Each structure stands twice: as C-alpha cells, then as structure tokens.
Amino acid sequence: MEKKIYIHEKVITIVLSFVMIAGLLGGMKLDARAEGRTMIESIDITMPEPVAGESLPDITQVTQSISGTKVKSLEWYEGKDVSVTTGIKVTGSSAKANTQYTVVIECDAEDGYFFGSNSERPDVKLNNKEVYLQWGTKTCECIYTFDATGIETTHTIKAVNITIDPPVAGKKFADTCIVSTPGVKVEKIEWLAAITDVTGQVAGERSVYQVRIYLKPEDNYEFGSVQTTVNGDTSEGGFNYTESYVHYTFPATGLDQTKIINSVNIKIAPPVAGQPFATTCEASVPGVVADCVTWHYKDANMGDAYGSAEYNTIYWVSVRLSPKTMEGYKFASGIKVTVNEQDITSLTEGNQYEIYVGYEFLITAPQPSDEGVKITDGNDSTYEPGSNESLTFRGSGELANFKYVKVDGTIVDDTKYELSSGSTIIKFKPEYLKTLSIGKHTIEMVWNVNRAEKSATGSFYIGKKSGEVVPGNTGTTQPANNTESKPRHVCSFEWVITLDPTTGADGLEEYKCTGCGVVQESHPIPASVAVVKDFYGKVKEAPEKGSITYDSGKLYTISDYILKKMAERNDVAVTVKFEYQNKKYQIIFPAGLDYSAVLNDEESMYGYFGAAAKLGLKVTGQ
Secondary structure (H helix, E strand, O other): OHHHHHHHHHHHHHHHHHHHHHHHHHHHHHHHHHOOOEEEOEEEEEOOOOOEOOEOOOHHHOEEOOOOEEEEEEEEEEOOOOOOOOOEEOOOOEEOOOOOEEEEEEEEEOOOEEEOOOOOOOEEEEOOEEOEEEEOOOEEEEEEEOOOOOOOOOEEEEEEEEEOOOOOOOOEOOOOOEEOOOOEEEEEEEEEEOOEEOOOOEOOOOOOOEEEEEEEEOOOEEEEEEEEEEOOEOOOEEEEOOOOEEEEEOOOOOOOHHHEEEEEEEEOOOOOEOOEOOOOOEEOOOOEEEEEEEEEEOOHHHOEEOOEEOOOOOEEEEEEEEEOHHHOOEEEEEEEEEEOOEEOOEEEEEEOOEEEEEEEOOOOOOOOEOOOOOEEEOOOEEEOOOOOOOEEEEEOOOHHHEEEEEEOOEEOOHHHEEEEEOOEEEEEOHHHHOOOOOEEEEEEEEEEEOOEEEEEEEEEEEOOOOEEEOOOOOOEEEEOOOOOOEEOOOOOEEEEEEEOOEOOEOEEEEEEEOOOOOEEEEEEEOHHHHHHHHHHHHHHOOOOOOEEEEEOOOOOEEEHHHHHHHHHOOOOEEEEEEEEOOEEEEEEEOOOOOOHHHHOOOOOEEEHHHHHHHHOOOEEEO
16 A cells, blocks of 8 residues: 555656646746747748759858848758768859759848747748758758759850961971860861871971861760861861861962961051041051051040041051952961051951951150240231242241141141241242132241240231231221221131031031131041941931841941941841952841940951951851
8 A cells, every 4th residue: 555655656746847847948938038039930941943054053042031040051962962071062063964962051040039949840941842950049950952953955066266287398287276166175186188198297398288177075065057267267178077077278388378478567657746647558568458547546435536636645546457368368377467567456357358457556746835936037927929939937946956837737748848047947939828828827837845846836828918907906907008997807717517428438627717718727527437427327217126238338347336336226137238359248237136246345446257257147249
C-alpha cells in the first residue's frame, strides 16, 4: 500500500514539474512578445532561375514579401550537395547547360523582429515553392534546388575574319593566324601550290599559293552561311562547308606584291587663320587616290567647318583614301598612314576599297594685336580708276617682321604689290587696284613681333569720295562743293547668303554691308550642305513605316548627323544610290536597323562602303 502511494506521489510530482516547465516556456514567449517584438511567421522569396550560358543570379536579384527581415548572404552550389567541405560552390559563375543548381539564402531578423523557435516554424517559400529550412530566433537559412537548366542557345557564325601573313619569296609560310570572330578556333593551316601540299616549306618566286585554314566551332556555335574575309579582302577566298575550312589565293610572289600598299603619307596644307581651308591633298603613293577632304571643329558641337579658318581654333581634317583597284592596287592589312609625315589620330578601315583618315592640327594663331604698330602713311587715300597709278601705304613695323597684308579681310597675293623698307612700305599695283569695286575698302598690315602677330588697320577708297570728313565731327561729312551736309555712311557688315547651294553646285556667302553693298569677305558654301538638307528633309518627311530612295550622285560619303536622323526615323527604309569610280552602286538601310555601331564610335564621317561594313549591310552594283 505504501509503495502504491509513493508511486502515485512520484507521478504527481512529474506532472507538476512538466506543467511548471511549460508555464515557464510560455512565459518566455509572452515575455518576448511583451517586449514589443514581432514574430516573423512567413516569407515569400522571389528570384530568377538559372539560365544556361548566363550568370547565376546574385543577391541584388532577390526580393522578399515582408518587412522585418533582410537577405544577408546568397551562395550557389552545383548539384544538391551544399556541404562546406564536399559541395561545389559556384557563386558568381555562369550556369552550365543541363545542370542542377542549389541556392542557399540566409536571412536575418531586423531589430524588433524574431523568427519562431521549435514548433513555430516560419512558412518560407521561394518562387512559391517549399524550401528546406534551418532557423533560429535571429537567422533563417533556406535551401532550394532548381530544376536542371536547359540547352544553351546555339549561335550561328555568319562571317569569319582572318588575318595571316601573305607568302613572301624566300620565307617560310605562316603557321599561325588571327581569327577575330568569336566562337571559332583554328584546327590547322595548310598551304598549297596548285594541288601540292607545301605546308612548312619556303615560298618560291613568282608563284601563286593558296592557304586553307581549318576551323572548328566552339560549344554552342555552328556555321551558317559564312562570309569570309582574309586580310581585309573578300574577293579571293571562300568557305568549304564539307571540311570547314577557309581558302584564299594570294597574288603571285615577287610579281603583284609591289601593288600591295603598306604605307602612305598624305600631304595637305594646315589651316591658317584668315585663309581658306585646303580642299585638295596629295598621296605619296601613285596607286592611291586621296580626295573627299572635309574640315571639322575639334569641338563636336560646332560641327563642320567651311570657308576660312578662324583664329585660336583647333581643326581636324578627314581625307578618304582609295586604291586604284583597276590598276591592281590593294591596301595591306594594318596599312600605316601618316599626314605631313606625322602619325594620324584616327583610321577607319571600311574595306579594300576605301579608308578614311582623321588628323588633328595644332591650334591656329591668336587674333593679331594692333599694339605697337600702325599705318603711318596712306590711310584714307583714294585711287582714281583709269589713272594707272599705284597706291602706297607705310607701316611702322619692321620689314623683316612683315608677314602679309589683307584687303577687305582677304590676304593679298604678294605678286599684286611691291614691298620695300622704311619701315614697311607696300605699293599696290594698278592691275590689282582695277579689280576692286568702287567704294571704301579696308587694309590690314600684319607683322610677327616677338612671336606674336600684331596688325595695323586703315582704309582707302576706289573712286572719288562723296565728301570730306568735317574735323572734330565723326557723325557727318562736308560735301566737297560745300553744299548741304548729309549724314556720313558707316558700313554695317553681316554674313549674307547671296547664292544658295544646290546638290550639284556650290553656293556663296558674303560678308556684306547692308547699306552700300560693299563686300568685305566671301567664301563658297559646299554643295554637300544642300545634299545634307535635301537628304534629311526626305527622311524627316517620309510617311510612317514608309520608304524613300535618295540619289546621292557622286557624293559617296555620309555623316554622323544624317545617320543620327535616320536612326531617329528607323521605321523608314532608306535606299541610297551613289557613284564611285565611275560605277553606280546602291545601299539599303532597312527599317528597324540598329545604327549604334556607327553612332557610338569616334568617327563622324563614313563612305558608304565603310558604313555598310559597320552595320552589316551590303553595297550592290547597278
């Protein structure tokens, strides 16, 4: 009986102890909540799935549904093993094809929040799917294995660009080459003389050789319809689809190699303040045509430059070079080009037909100062037409420092005047004076004093003056016959377009007095300006999703400005017809074309062949 009572008391004691422990635990839970903290009951996590060939998602791509918790870390493992010692950690790598990946995401509870413990498991889902969970009151670690990735997208190789040393008589054939096309690797290189394998041998004289470059596509690449280019040439080679090799036939050694142009120097007059820009240049190689000379401000916001150079300004010139292909000349790959024997600042290789060269010149001279020099004799003098007399001016600058003289802002050729000392005396010849219009003209004498230009200005008249200046009065004139006074005319000059350019002829802009019509300076407006306006106008006014055809004539260049306008209206298909080396061509810019390749580089002017190469287009003959 006593034993039963003892057992009964033990049972009661155990039950009471359990109740007390449960009460204490409940009290801890209540105490935690009483402190004002909130228990996190659920989290919905969202993130991208792994994609073959792309980088595995990082922590910045993870989002969660509630506040109170934040993602602390993210790790990726290949397969299902996430052990620190045996798992394959691949965080920051790209996903492989047909591979499972497991992500481990650790979240922290922020201040004022906590995760439940033991039976109070948080409901955590990733992309709305259940995850394996490990948690404490302050941290929560979820583990999820994604389905295997799919097959990586296969890339089609449409063009292969190869650079290889050509055969040279007396030297071994090249055994290496450079392939600039991604996804392609070289298996081997063979050289043939007709059908004889001469790989590894020395090239003979006056012999024709063919190279075969065997290629293999890398993983997830395949050959499509392949356009091959070897050393910048597309005309002498092709692609063998059966054995996957590029073949190219070189010119005969020791025969046509003299017509491959490896270097050329362009000679062009630099810009001089106050003088017209050079419109022509010379190439040092007889097989090269240098033309299409255009001038531009270094400040791209100022655009193209026309007429005469300004003081204290930096300009760059663009020149197009073309080999005389009809005579067998070609540009070598990596051709070296210099301008006035100086290295160029930019070289755009379009193809074997043309290259555009850009060269930046030094800043032009500063505006001449008139301090310290003046015209001492001849100012306000008059030349009587038909008198066959000269007109003489004396300047205070030293003859040894004299540079040039301007009339109406234009430098006068030194054959049109005589120069003598005392200090500097200029005597304009009657033959020159006869070419000047009736009325007032300006004269400016310029010297180089202590490495700085200094000038003195004055004026003279052609024909009789209508009156004489009244001493002390600069606003009126006194007629020679002392009749009624008339207001003195003061010329007010401004630039006026007196002849608009057309697509076939230059225009004319004059610095002209709005009162008497005297012209102080003038320069031509290139016909290309009209072409730009005409071309842009047709693109701008084209119907939505329409098409236009523009005949550019013999102008076979296109600027960034026009390309930008075409990009703004890339719903319009544009066909351009042009003439090059007496042959007619056309290029089609299709609707929806991405122009970024020509707008995001440093070049501002293209030939149509060069633009086609950049944009992946074709130029076709007509």
